[in-house]
Amino acid sequence: MQMRVGFFVTCLVDTMRPRIGFAAIRLLETAGCEVVVPARQTCCGQPGFNSGDRKSARTMALKFLAEFEAFDYVVLPSGSCAGMIRVHYPDLFRDDPALHQRFAALAQRTHELTDFLVNVARLGKAPGNFRGTLTYHDSCSGLRELDVYKQPRALLATMPGVTLNEMVESTTCCGFGGTFSVKYGELSTRMADNKCKHITEAHANTIVGGDLGCLLNIEGRLRRKGDHRTRVLHVAEVLADVEPDATG
Amino acid sequence: MKNTSVDFKNQVTIKLADAKLQDALSRLQSRFVEGRSAVISEIHDLQETRDAAAGIRDRVLNDLEHWLLQFEQQATARGAIVHWAESGEDVNRIVAGIAAQHGVKTASKSKSMVSEECGLNDALEQAGVKVMETDLGEYILQLAHEAPSHIVAPVVHKNKEEISDLFAEKHQLPRKTGIAELCREAREVLRPAFLNAEMGISGGNFLVAETGSVLIVTNEGNGRLVTTLPRVHVAITGIEKVVPTLEDVSTLLRLLPRSATGQSITNYVSVLTGNKAKEDHEGPEHFHIILLDNGRSKLIGGEMQEMLRCIRCGACMNHCPVYQNIGGHAYGWVYPGPMGSILTPLLGGIEKSPDLPNASTFCGACSAVCPVKIPLPDLLRKLRVKQLENGMKSRQETFMLRAWAWLSLHPAIYALATRATARLLRLLGGRDKLLHILPGASGWTDGRDLPAPAGQTFREMYQQGKRK
Amino acid sequence: MNARDKILGRIRDAQNHARAGNQMDAIASHLEQHPRGPLPPPPDDLVACFSERALKLSSDVLKADHLAEVPQLLARYLNERQLPMRGVCWPSLAGLQWGAAGLEMQSRPARDDDPVGVTGAFCAIAETGTLMMLSGVETPATTSLLPETHVAVVNPGRIVATMEEAWDQMRKECEQPPRAVNFISGPSRTADIEQTVTLGAHGPYRVLLILAPL
Numbered sequence: 050m051q052m053r054v055g056f057f058v059t060c061l062v063d064t065m066r067p068r069i070g071f072a073a074i075r076l077l078e079t080a081g082c083e084v085v086v087p088a089r090q091t092c093c094g095q096p097g098f099n100s101g102d103r104k105s106a107r108t109m110a111l112k113f114l115a116e117f118e119a120f121d122y123v124v125l126p127s128g129s130c131a132g133m134i135r136v137h138y139p140d141l142f143r144d145d146p147a148l149h150q151r152f153a154a155l156a157q158r159t160h161e162l163t164d165f166l167v168n169v170a171r172l173g174k175a176p177g178n179f180r181g182t183l184t185y186h187d188s189c190s191g192l193r194e195l196d197v198y199k200q201p202r203a204l205l206a207t208m209p210g211v212t213l214n215e216m217v218e219s220t221t222c223c224g225f226g227g228t229f230s231v232k233y234g235e236l237s238t239r240m241a242d243n244k245c246k247h248i249t250e251a252h253a254n255t256i257v258g259g260d261l262g263c264l265l266n267i268e269g270r271l272r273r274k275g276d277h278r279t280r281v282l283h284v285a286e287v288l289a290d291v292e293p294d295a296t297g
Numbered sequence: 298m299k300n301t302s303v304d305f306k307n308q309v310t311i312k313l314a315d316a317k318l319q320d321a322l323s324r325l326q327s328r329f330v331e332g333r334s335a336v337i338s339e340i341h342d343l344q345e346t347r348d349a350a351a352g353i354r355d356r357v358l359n360d361l362e363h364w365l366l367q368f369e370q371q372a373t374a375r376g377a378i379v380h381w382a383e384s385g386e387d388v389n390r391i392v393a394g395i396a397a398q399h400g401v402k403t404a405s406k407s408k409s410m411v412s413e414e415c416g417l418n419d420a421l422e423q424a425g426v427k428v429m430e431t432d433l434g435e436y437i438l439q440l441a442h443e444a445p446s447h448i449v450a451p452v453v454h455k456n457k458e459e460i461s462d463l464f465a466e467k468h469q470l471p472r473k474t475g476i477a478e479l480c481r482e483a484r485e486v487l488r489p490a491f492l493n494a495e496m497g498i499s500g501g502n503f504l505v506a507e508t509g510s511v512l513i514v515t516n517e518g519n520g521r522l523v524t525t526l527p528r529v530h531v532a533i534t535g536i537e538k539v540v541p542t543l544e545d546v547s548t549l550l551r552l553l554p555r556s557a558t559g560q561s562i563t564n565y566v567s568v569l570t571g572n573k574a575k576e577d578h579e580g581p582e583h584f585h586i587i588l589l590d591n592g593r594s595k596l597i598g599g600e601m602q603e604m605l606r607c608i609r610c611g612a613c614m615n616h617c618p619v620y621q622n623i624g625g626h627a628y629g630w631v632y633p634g635p636m637g638s639i640l641t642p643l644l645g646g647i648e649k650s651p652d653l654p655n656a657s658t659f660c661g662a663c664s665a666v667c668p669v670k671i672p673l674p675d676l677l678r679k680l681r682v683k684q685l686e687n688g689m690k691s692r693q694e695t696f697m698l699r700a701w702a703w704l705s706l707h708p709a710i711y712a713l714a715t716r717a718t719a720r721l722l723r724l725l726g727g728r729d730k731l732l733h734i735l736p737g738a739s740g741w742t743d744g745r746d747l748p749a750p751a752g753q754t755f756r757e758m759y760q761q762g763k764r765k
Numbered sequence: 766m767n768a769r770d771k772i773l774g775r776i777r778d779a780q781n782h783a784r785a786g787n788q789m790d791a792i793a794s795h796l797e798q799h800p801r802g803p804l805p806p807p808p809d810d811l812v813a814c815f816s817e818r819a820l821k822l823s824s825d826v827l828k829a830d831h832l833a834e835v836p837q838l839l840a841r842y843l844n845e846r847q848l849p850m851r852g853v854c855w856p857s858l859a860g861l862q863w864g865a866a867g868l869e870m871q872s873r874p875a876r877d878d879d880p881v882g883v884t885g886a887f888c889a890i891a892e893t894g895t896l897m898m899l900s901g902v903e904t905p906a907t908t909s910l911l912p913e914t915h916v917a918v919v920n921p922g923r924i925v926a927t928m929e930e931a932w933d934q935m936r937k938e939c940e941q942p943p944r945a946v947n948f949i950s951g952p953s954r955t956a957d958i959e960q961t962v963t964l965g966a967h968g969p970y971r972v973l974l975i976l977a978p979l
Contacts (some may be wrong), residue, residue, distance in 0.1 A: 059756045060705075065722075065748075066716045067755035086759055089708040097698050099659060100690070101681030105702035193661035221444060222618045226658025228694075231740035233656055236309050238744030239622050240658075269745030272731050281748075321959075328960035341805050343829060348801040356795070362776045363788050367796075374940070379770035433966060450957060457959050480955055480963045487967065507796050508942050518968025521910050525945070537770060541795055547803035547928035558956065561818070562893040564968070568947035576902050578874040580944045590772045598779030732771055750964035755795035 052170070055120035057113075059127045061261045062283075069261060072124040072289035073162050076286045082169035093125075095133040096227055097291040103141060105251050106185015109256070109292075110138045114155060119223035122169060123159040126285050127186040131161040136194050157169075161191050162285055163259060165232040168236040172204065176228040177290025180210030181280075184253035186244065186267065188260035199258060201284045217294035218243075225266040248279065257287055298444060298644040301631030305652035308351040312623040319452050322624055325453050327614040333666065334558020339561060340551055346718065350552050351670040354543045354606035355508075361597055364506050365588070366541045369507025369660040370581045375571030376730050377584040381536075385415030388589055392417060392498070392531055393424035395585050400428060401496040407513070407520040408432035409500030410448050410609065411533050411589055411633040414644075417498070428498070429490040433483055440467045446625030448632060449557050449611040454624050463568040482641075487519075493621050497523030497581065501534030502608070504551065504586075507542040510570040510585060514553065514563040521565055528580035532569070536588045543568075549608060552668035592644035600679055606669040613663035613673060619656055628653065635663040635673040647683055654680035715754045723752035801929045803820035809926045811891045812976065818894025819974055822951030823964060829977035835918055836866035842915070842973055843868075843881065852881025852912055856903050874905035875912055882969075888923040889974075892933050892952055896974070897931050900945040909949060915969040917949075918979045 052076055058070040075108065077084045095111030111230055113134065117123045125131045135156040142148040191197035196268040202210075205211050224240025228234065231237075244267055248256045256271075258264050268281035298380045313317055340346050357364045358407055369379045376726050382388040388411075396404070404421065406412070406428055418439070430439040438445060440463055445451030456510075465472035468486055499520055503512040511532040513520045524530050533625065540546050546568075554560040573580030596602050614620040614634025625633030629650070630641045638653040647654075660672040663703035683692055690698075704711045725732050726749020735742045770845045799914065808814035827838050843850055849947075851869035854861075858871035875882045884904070886896040896917050900950040903923070909915045925931050927950075953968030964970055 060715070061754040064560035064719050065750040067751055067753065070755040070759070086756075088756070088760065090756075091705040091708055091711045092701070094702075094705065099678060099681070099700050100694070100698055101683070101685035102702065103696050109702065109705055112650065125302065142598050152462070169604070189660035195666050207581075220662075222662065224618070224657050224658060226660070227659045229655070231738050233306075233309065234740030234743055235313060236622060236656070237740070238620060239313055240618050241745065242620075243618075265748055266745065268732075268748045269741070272746040272748070273733075273744065277729075284607055304789050315916055324960050328956070341807075342803050345803045353802070360780065360788050360792070362773050362780065363792055365773065365776075367792055372869070374965045380773055381767070383771060384766045385769060410947075420922045430968065432957070437957070450960060452957055453960065460958055476958045476961050477963050479958060480966060484965070484967055489878065491967070506792075507799065510946075511943060516953065517966030518910060519966070521947065521966055523907070525906055541792075542799040543919075543932040544799045544801050547932070550928065551805075561822070562895060562948065562950045564822075564950050568946040569944065570864065570942045571944055577944065578902065578905050579907050580900065588772075590775075594775040596781070597776050598781070626928070643769065665973050 051232050052082045053121045053124045054084050055117045056086045057119050057125045058086050059130045069126050069285050070286040071284040075289040080172040093130045093133045106192045106260050107141050108236045109216045124165045126162045128161045128197050129189050129260050132190035132194035134159045161197050164197050167200040167203050175288040177288050179287045180291040181255050182212045182215045183255045183257045184251035188257040188263045189222050191259050204288055214251045214253045216247040223234050223263045223266050226264045241266050245270050257282050259284050298413050300629050300630045300649055302641050302650040308627035309623050312627045318624050321454050322527045326621050328376050334554045336559050336561055353667050357539045358605050368504050368506040375509050377586050382589045388415040389420035403427045403494050404496040404498050405431050405490050405494035405523045406498040407523045408435050419636050431487055445687045489520045494527045495528040496529040498531050499524055499679050501532045503540045504538050504540050508570050510568045512568050514566050516564045529583045531585045533546050533587045536590050537593050555612050556612040556668045598627050607672050612666040615663040616666050639676045719750045719754050724751050777856050805817055805892050807926050812921045815891040815924045822894050824951045824972040824974050826974045832977045835975050836861050836863045839867055840866040849880040851881045854883035871917050875907040876938055878911045881914045882908035883916045884908050886917050888921050888934055889919050891924055891926050896949040898947045899943040906945050911970050913970045916973045918975050918977050
């Protein structure tokens, strides 16, 4: 039976790089899923939640529940937002057993994109024809909250044109951290700078990751330092190999 | 020690520009992070052991009153005198009183972070007691009149050359350059201090309730010397350090040195119980144990209690990308890194450390290595909740949070706003599709460009059927 | 109210333990049973495991067939390193033929300038290559602490697998823990300067373990 997947594009991808959303949908459809994009979706509430605003985070969680509870699975092209739903939504409703249970059940069915493709949809081969030498940055939430590490590498390994050169400390934070990147800009920039050094030392022409926030941070620092050559791509873009200019 | 954590942001700027510090910090990362990683896998079932360790700490914390009473009873039965201190000043007063009672003029001291909380050394000097720090790192700091920047490696911020200069100046001996020579010189200078001290002051890594013992872990041997040679021993530690049994201590000991310095075990583990028997050749005649509260009991039974599990291994700071880039002094009090960003506001007052709970990306590297599984990012987030409740967030931030929440709950307006944003940013990005400045976000654009968006949002393109 | 009552009172109020009796029972039962946590898998060969771990921690390890060989082994060890041939030993080892091996050993606790200290050990722990020493009149702690060379004569029959077994051994043989139990795992060291490990901080520069059946 075809799996019905509710796709949450995330606020950052929605506004900053829609291409990633279309790439993710292509991957999900290749894996045989029926993909539905609820039209009223907005933000998962993480920025407020991480700034100490539990109340608004709860309201947004309820909105999310209403929009996504009916699907077989919920998939997001972001470890950070998926972590919000899998780990923190249930925690926000510890005082309400009925809701807590519903959020716990939703959490079980919610996946970061590559985790879903590998562990649920069992996508055997990535559809894209991407060619290049990549290095992979492991974004923190996906890695430590959801154990996403092998999944993107397993998918990239199915692509004959892709060579993966691991950078050192691929699991060290790039310094993004949401509002941290603006509030503690200097510190955030230094962390991004360390990451860029490791990327350069990996001798890859493309840096790939699973969270757009980190990628904007890394790309922003690379460009500021004068590196206009290294491509910065979301793993979905590589796996689906969506033509960069077709959808902007 | 004075809490200067309010100055965190300025300190970040200073520390990021300090080339010597940056060099020193890179060493810490390679030695401690790689060191831990090399030996932690020796533990047969690491996750099970971490769970057990967290369980041991929770067992005590969930009934701290009775475990403390049990410890006190056992320690007293063996001849130790147990003192209770509400604050650092209490500790200083008690130690000065003990010194006066026993006619003590000189004390040798092994490393104790709790004594740093109290500012004990200055207080004792004022009371006419000469205190000699004997842990090599702490000794160097005492000579340099500096505070520790790491709870395990207190002098990590200094390099060999600085220490060579310091020793040459203070010891009035020819300048040494080799690390082994420097260590030998410190050993020889400190030997008389060990032999002549009338009082030894130590911390306590654990208090064993079963036996009434104070347990200390050391590598240099100074901990053993200050608790063996002087006729008075004063151990100072926090009330949360109780551990039920020797078996429980063993579980924690498998994790502590491996997490801290990448050692399977520290050179010395000393379990000290009671004072010297009449016929003994050695050991203190008087054993005083001071249990410091200093804000800890307020955490019991509350949502921050998990912080009291901490066994002070320092793994969280060693693995923290923020600590790795700024070192310990920027945090402004005794405890740096993630554990310090929680303890400093909790023990010193949340209003005095506005930045510490926020200066984290929530990357989670700290809690991933914490031997007692403290959910450090969750605790930092809870402090942010408190800050918001207490009105500590700036008006601008509060407004932005509210506006974003409101927008997110109104999808139609959200759609208009994001479309406008995407178009505006696309426009500002110009031909190279990069924004070099962005009003209100200079924190970002001072050091980075912002890659410009495509100009249309995903949702509008999806609705228009522009699917690929 | 004194500090003790205030601190304990705050904790009591926060935890609101109505069932103090049950709490004390739970504590008593945990203390009585002192359950073990997760243990390392038992080694195939305790002596081999102990020696291997001890070497890793920079101890030196020698084997003797008889206790009587200890003075000769020690003399050779000190000679090879051009170390002084004198020191102190625990009373239980005073009867060995030190003089015949060219060593000058006094049976007394160590003083500052004694170059060599020879001790036994209560037992040894294989999991980390650790000596377990119990302080006492006959087993002074300074002997393993003040001299630059610490020599421990270890009975291979008293090597146990884990710390937990060592505690049980202590409970079996001693009425109560001595003033000081010391685990010793190699020569004293510091890494405070540039995180570079340097042997010989304030305690011994070297630890020689001589495995000798008693």
